[in-house]
Amino acid sequence: MILFFLTFFILFSLVNYYIIRRGLQALEIAPKFFRILFLIVVLIASLSYVFARAVFANSNTDFYDFLLFVGSIWYAFLMYGIIAIILSDITRFIIKKTKPYLFEDVQKYKKIKLYTFFVVSIFISGLVLYGYNNAQNIKVKEFFFSFQSEKSELKDMRIVFFSDSHLTPINDGVFAEKLINTVNSLNPDLILLGGDIIDDNSNNLNRHNISEKLKQLKAPLGIFTCNGNHEYIVGIDDAQQYLEKSNIIILRDTVLTIANTIQVISRDDRQRNRFVGSQRKSLKELNENVNKDYPSILLDHQPFELDSSAYYGINLHLSGHTHHGQMIPANLITSMIYEISWGYGKKENTHFYVTSGAGTWGPPVKIGTDAEIILFNIKFD
Template identity: 40%
Template sequence: MIFFFIVLAVHTVVNLYIAIRGWQALEAASNFRPWFIAFMILVYVAYPAGRILEKIWYHPIPITLHWVGAFWFAAMLYVTLMLFLTDIGRIANHFFPFLEKIAGSNVPAIKLKFFIAVSAISGLIILFGHINAWYPKTSRIDIVIPKEAGNLQSLRIVAVSDVHLGTIIGPRKTGKMVESINRMNPDIILFAGDIVDEDVKPVIKQNLGRNLQQLKAPLGIYASTGNHEYIGGGDPSINYLEQNGIRVLRDTVISIHDNFYVVGREDLHKKWVTGNPRKDLSEILKDIDRSKPVILLDHQPYNLDDAMEAGVDLQISGHTHHGQLWPFGYVTNRIFEVSRGYKQKGNTHYYVSTGFGTWGPPVRTGNRPEIVLINLYFE
C-alpha cells in the first residue's frame, strides 16, 4: 500500500505539472483548452482504471484504458524532460531577457509552437520505442565450463526473462517468442522469472498457455519465479505455467540426466508476499556433486558473489530491463553490478538479460528486447 500511494502521488504530481504547463502554452489557442484538460483527465485515470477494471471485467473498454495509460507513462517521461528544458529556458529568460526580443509581443504564439513541438517529438519517440519493443534481437554468447557433463560436449541453451505475459504481451507477441525460440533448436529452455505480468487472468482469458505448449526442447523447459509472479499472488501464476509445460523451480535443484544441474531460486519478493524468505543458496546446493556443471536461475541480479562462493558455473538473471526507457539505464547501472549483458567473476559466468517483454509502457527506448542463445562447452 505504501508503494501504491508513492506511485500514485508521483503520477498525480507529474500529470498536474504537465496540465498546468499545457494550459499556459495554449494561451493562443484557448478554444482548445477544455479538450486538453479532458485529455489529461483521461490519461491520468486510464492506467489505474484499466488495471482495476480488467480484473473483474475483461472487456475491450478496460483493455483500451490499459493500453492508453501504458503509452501515456512513456509519454509522461519525455514530455516532462522537455518541459524541464523549457523551464530552464524560462528561468534564463527571467535573468537575461531574450524571448521578448525574439517574439516581440507575440509570446503566446511562441508558447503554442513549443506545445506543438513537445507533443510531436514525444509522439515520435513513443512510436519509435513501440516499434523497437516489437522486434527483439538474439544475443549469442559462447562459454567454456572447465567441467565434464557426462557424455555432453556442449549444451545449447535458450534463455528468456521478463516476458510479462498479459494484456500488453498477448497472443501475437507470445507466438512470435515461441517461434523464435524453437527456430534456435535449443537443448534446453530456461526462463529467468517474470513470465507473467502480475495478474494471470488476462493470460488465461487469451489462452496464452496454448502458445507456451508449442515450446520444444529435448532436455526440458524450466523457470524460476520473478517478483511479478509474486505480485500476482504467486501460486495462481506458477500453477498456470506448470499446467502448460514449464517446470518452475522454487528453491529447487534438479539433475538433468545426471549430466548437469539446473537450480531455480525463489524471487526476493517472496518474503513480502508470504512472510517467508527464500532459502540460502548454500542450503539449496548442499547435496549436489560439485564436479558437475551448475546453472542457476535467479531473477534479480543482486549479491552476485553468492553464486561465485557457492560454486555456480553460470547464473542467468533478468529483472533490470536495463531501464527499458532512456535514461533509466544509467539508474540501473548504479543499482546493479551488472545491469545487462555478460560478466565473469572467478569461475562463475553471469548473464543479465534485458528481457523479452515490457513492463508498463509497451515501449523501449533505452535498449532492445532480447532472446539469449548460450552455447556452453564442457572441458
C-alpha cells in the same frame, strides 16, 4: 506494499497535474476547443491504467485491454513529457536571468510557447512510436562457453534463456507467438526462463490464448523458470498453476540435475518475504545440494549477490528484472542500483548475464535497450 502504491499514486497525480497545468499554459492562445481536447485526452490517458487495474481487472473484457494499453503507453508520454517540461523550465529560467528583454513581447512569447508545445509533442510521439516498434523487434544474442566436466554425459548443449516477457493483454498472444517462434527456431535442448513470465490474471491471459501459445515451446530437456516478483504480485500459487498448465515448471529454491550433464540452481525471488512472510533459502543452503561433478547454472530473477555466485563457483548466473530501465534515461538509475544492469559480466570463473527482458513492463516501449532472447552454446570438456 500499501505505502509504495500510495506514494506512487501521489507522485503520479502530481506529475499529471503539472503536465496539464503547463500544457494549458502553452496552449494559452490556441482555440478553446483545442485546450479542452488536450485536457480530456490527458485526463483519460492518466486515469486509464488506474481504472483498468482497480475496476476492470476481473471484467474479462476487451475494454479492460483498451484501458490497459492506453494507460500503459501514457507512462512513456508522461516520462518524456515531464523531462521536456523540466528542461523547458530550466531554459526559461536561464534566459530570464541572462536576456530578460526576450520576454518583453508578450504575444511573441505566447506564440513561442505554442510552437514549442507542438514541436515537443510531435518529437515525443515519434520517440514513443520508435520505442514501441523496437519493443516488438525481438533480437537474439549468442554466446559460446566451455565448461570443464568429465562426468557430464552430453558433450554440448544449446540453452535458450529469456526473462521478463510480462505476458498480458498488452504483450498479448501475438507477441507471445512471435517470442515462441523465435525461441523454437533456435532448436534449444533446454529452455530456461528468468521470471516475470506472466503479469495478469488467468482470465485475461486466456482471452489471448497465452497458455496455448506457451505450450508450443519445444525443448527435449525441459522448460524451467525461477519465479520473479510479478509472479508474486499476480499470486504465486495461481502463477505456478498457470505456468505448469502451460508445460513450464517453476523451480523455487531448487537444485535440479539435467540429463546427468548440468545442474540448474533456481532461487525463489528475493521479495518472497514481502508476500508470504518467509525468507528464501540462501545460496549457501542451496549450494549444499549441488553436485560439483557437474557445471552449474543459477537462475535468480533479480541480479543481486553476484559475489556469492562467484564465491560458490557457479559457472553461469542468469538474471533479469532490471529491463535496463526500459526507456532512457531510466537506465542511469538501474546502472546505479545494479552492479550489472544489462549484459555480460564475469567475476573470477563465474559468467553473468543480466537480460533487458523479452517483453516490457508498463509501457510497451523500449528506448535504449532491446527485447532479447539469449542463446548459450555450451561445450562440456
